[in-house]
Amino acid sequence: MEKIQLHTVIYSGKNALDRLKSFNDKRVFIVADPFIIESNIIEEIKSRLKVGQNEWKVFSDIVPDPPVENVVAGVQEIAAFKPDLVVTIGGGSAIDAAKAMKEFASKIYNYEKLPLIAVPTTSGTGSEVTSFSIITDSSKGVKYPLVADSLLPEEAILDTELVQSVPKTITADTGMDALTHAIEAYVATNANEFSDALAEKAIRLIFDYLPEAYHDGNNAIAREKMHQASTMAGIAFNAAGLGINHSIAHACGAKFHIPHGRLNAILLPEVILYNAGLEGYLNTDLNPAADKYAYLAQMLRLPATNSAIGTRSLIKSIEKLRSGLGMPADFKGYDIEYTEAVKVDIARSALQDSCTNTNPIQPKNEDIVAILANLR
Ligand SMILES: NC(=O)c1ccc[n+]([C@@H]2O[C@H](COP(=O)([O-])OP(=O)(O)OC[C@H]3O[C@@H](n4cnc5c(N)ncnc54)[C@H](O)[C@@H]3O)[C@@H](O)[C@H]2O)c1
Ligand SMILES: [Zn+2]
Numbered sequence: 344m345e346k347i348q349l350h351t352v353i354y355s356g357k358n359a360l361d362r363l364k365s366f367n368d369k370r371v372f373i374v375a376d377p378f379i380i381e382s383n384i385i386e387e388i389k390s391r392l393k394v395g396q397n398e399w400k401v402f403s404d405i406v407p408d409p410p411v412e413n414v415v416a417g418v419q420e421i422a423a424f425k426p427d428l429v430v431t432i433g434g435g436s437a438i439d440a441a442k443a444m445k446e447f448a449s450k451i452y453n454y455e456k457l458p459l460i461a462v463p464t465t466s467g468t469g470s471e472v473t474s475f476s477i478i479t480d481s482s483k484g485v486k487y488p489l490v491a492d493s494l495l496p497e498e499a500i501l502d503t504e505l506v507q508s509v510p511k512t513i514t515a516d517t518g519m520d521a522l523t524h525a526i527e528a529y530v531a532t533n534a535n536e537f538s539d540a541l542a543e544k545a546i547r548l549i550f551d552y553l554p555e556a557y558h559d560g561n562n563a564i565a566r567e568k569m570h571q572a573s574t575m576a577g578i579a580f581n582a583a584g585l586g587i588n589h590s591i592a593h594a595c596g597a598k599f600h601i602p603h604g605r606l607n608a609i610l611l612p613e614v615i616l617y618n619a620g621l622e623g624y625l626n627t628d629l630n631p632a633a634d635k636y637a638y639l640a641q642m643l644r645l646p647a648t649n650s651a652i653g654t655r656s657l658i659k660s661i662e663k664l665r666s667g668l669g670m671p672a673d674f675k676g677y678d679i680e681y682t683e684a685v686k687v688d689i690a691r692s693a694l695q696d697s698c699t700n701t702n703p704i705q706p707k708n709e710d711i712v713a714i715l716a717n718l719r
Contacts, residue, residue, distance in 0.1 A: 345535045347582055350492070351461075351472045355501040355571065360462070362500050363391035363430070370394070372426035374417065374441035375403045376433025376464060382508065388432060388462075400424045402444075405433060408479045408486065408596060408603070409440035417444035422452050430460045431496075432505075434517070435468030435477075435603070442476040442494045449493075461496040464505045466556075466569040467517025467604055469524055469577015471499035479597055486593040488697050495581075501574060503567040511557055513602075514569075515668035518553040520604030521545065521573040522661070523611055527588050528580035529639065530618060530632040531701040538583035541575045543642060548572035550643060550664065557668050584701025587693060588614040591711060594692035599679045608665050609673060612658045613714045618703050619654045622713070629654075632703040673718040686715045 354362040371392055379385050380403045389399060402417050421429070421444055431441030438461050445459050461471035470476070476489045509517070525545040528538055548568045555565035591614070592606040599606075616622045619633035629650050637653025640646070645660055647653030665672065674681060690711035693699060699706070 345533070347535065347537050348492070349578070350495040350497075352498045353472070353501060353574065354498065355574075356567075357503075359500050359502040360387070360391060360505070362498070363388065363460070364393065366428055366430075366460070367393040369398070369428045370424070370426045371399045372421055372424055372429045373399060373401045374405070374429065374431040374433070374437055374444065375401055376405055376437040377403050378508075379403065379432050379464070384432070384505070388430070392430070400426070405437045405440055407434075407436045408477070408600070409436050409443075410479045410481050413440050414443040414447065414478060417441070418448045418451065421445070421448040421457075426457070428458055428460065430462065432462040432464060434463070434465040434513075435470045438463060438468070438470040438496075439476040439478065442470070442496070443478055443489060446476070446489070446491065446494055458497040460498045460500065462500045462502065462505065463570070463573070465509055465513060465517040466506055466566070466573040467520040469521065469573050469580065471496055471501075472574055472577040473581040475581070477593065481597075484597045485692060486597040488593065490697055499574065501570050503563060503570050506566050506570055507560060507563070509560065511560070512669075514553075514557050514560065515670055516602045516604030516608070517573070518549060518556065518569055518604070519608035519611070519665065519668070519670065521569070521576045522549045522553070522664075523588050523592075523604075523607035524576035524580045524585065525549070525572075526611065526615070526639070527586040527698075528576065528583040530635050530703045531580070531584040531586055532703060533701055534583040538579040541579040542583070543639070545572040545576040545579065546639060547642065548575075550660070553664065554667055585698040586614070586618070586702035587699055587706055587711065589698040590693035590696035590702070591689065591714065593696050593698070594689040597692075598685070598689065599674075599677065601677065605670060608670050609718060610714070611661055613717050615654060615658055615661075617706070617710065617714055619650070620704075621651060621654055630704060675719055681719050683712075686712045689715060
């Protein structure tokens with residue numbers, strides 16, 4: 344039996360932010376990325392909400408890769424303010440923090456129903472439509488994916504104007520995060536025809552429009568396509584699951600503090616080789632995932648006369664896309680501790696990450712260490 348759940352109502356396109364005008368007469372707790380305050384977009388949010396001075400409260404102390412302390416502070420503020428709506432606007436960090444705040448506040452203080460409206464300002468995580476929230480325990484150096492249907496936002500508002508200000512490096516990082524979501528979902532153990540359809544479309548859009556969005560951030564069409572692709576990839580992986588690319592990225596992210604999407608981009612070619620059974624550059628005994636990678640290559644009109652050639656073509660096109668976005672191919676340029684002991688520790692943490700459960704191959708600790716060894 345397959346579960347295909349579409350919970351979040353999506354408002355997309357020009358003036359989508361006006362959806363907020365429907366929420367008047369509410370007490371609103373706003374979880375905003377600091378850039379929303381700096382750029383004064385917060386005023387546009389407040390004016391649309393049409394609420395009185397005492398009926399909104401803003402929490403904007405969001406740290407990238409949100410730590411547990413962020414969530415605890417937000418839960419306390421929700422308890423004191425007693426809102427009847429939470430609106431979160433920002434990148435994946437702000438949205439994830441708001442999801443966790445709402446979840447714990449509802450559980451601890453027995454809120455019957457506290458709706459969450461998510462407004463993403465980056466095109467990458469898909470958090471606005473997923474039941475995931477990734478919270479970092481800085482003291483332990485671990486990123487925990489919380490996964491529960493109750494984390495799904497009630498509504499997502501995709502307004503392209505909000506992403507036009509995303510700087511080049513963050514456009515690249517977040518775009519490659521979305522690509523990794525779609526490719527991992529496509530080969531994940533819970534993939535089905537519905538998730539495949541969304542993953543395929545997202546992959547096509549990202550290859551077509553990410554370079555344009557990167558080179559010309561004011562290109563409204565490229566920004567719009569990337570924003571939609573990111574949400575499609577989110578719906579796909581919410582249904583199908585992710586894989587070890589994300590498990591390793593979570594473990595590395597907590598240790599190295601390299602942006603999530605960039606870590607995914609560095610890992611992606613090596614993880615595809617591993618999942619396809621092509622590592623060591625042998626073309627025998629391919630895994631079933633290789634057929635699906637080759638199908639993606641065909642879809643992208645790349646050479647794919649057999650599954651090995653198709654998989655290699657897909658990898659090459661990802662590497663080309665990545666270098667065109669000025670992104671690193673490995674960890675060589677980073678001043679990080681990259682000893683054998685650290686690799687073993689990352690592998691141990693990645694094996695415990697819930698994303699590993701839906702990877703097409705169940706890895707051993709040494710498999711992950713071998714993937715990491717190829718990156719420096
Ligand atoms: N919940 C999920 O399903 C899911 C999926 C993937 C990743 N994540 C998590 O999401 C987080 C990463 O989110 P992200 O990649 O969106 O980055 P982010 O939210 O950390 O934001 C990165 C930077 O971009 C800035 N920013 C955001 N929007 C901007 C805009 N429009 N203009 C200018 N600057 C802007 C932020 O202030 C921040 O400095 C990680 O913690 C990752 O683990 C969650
Ligand atoms: Zn991701």
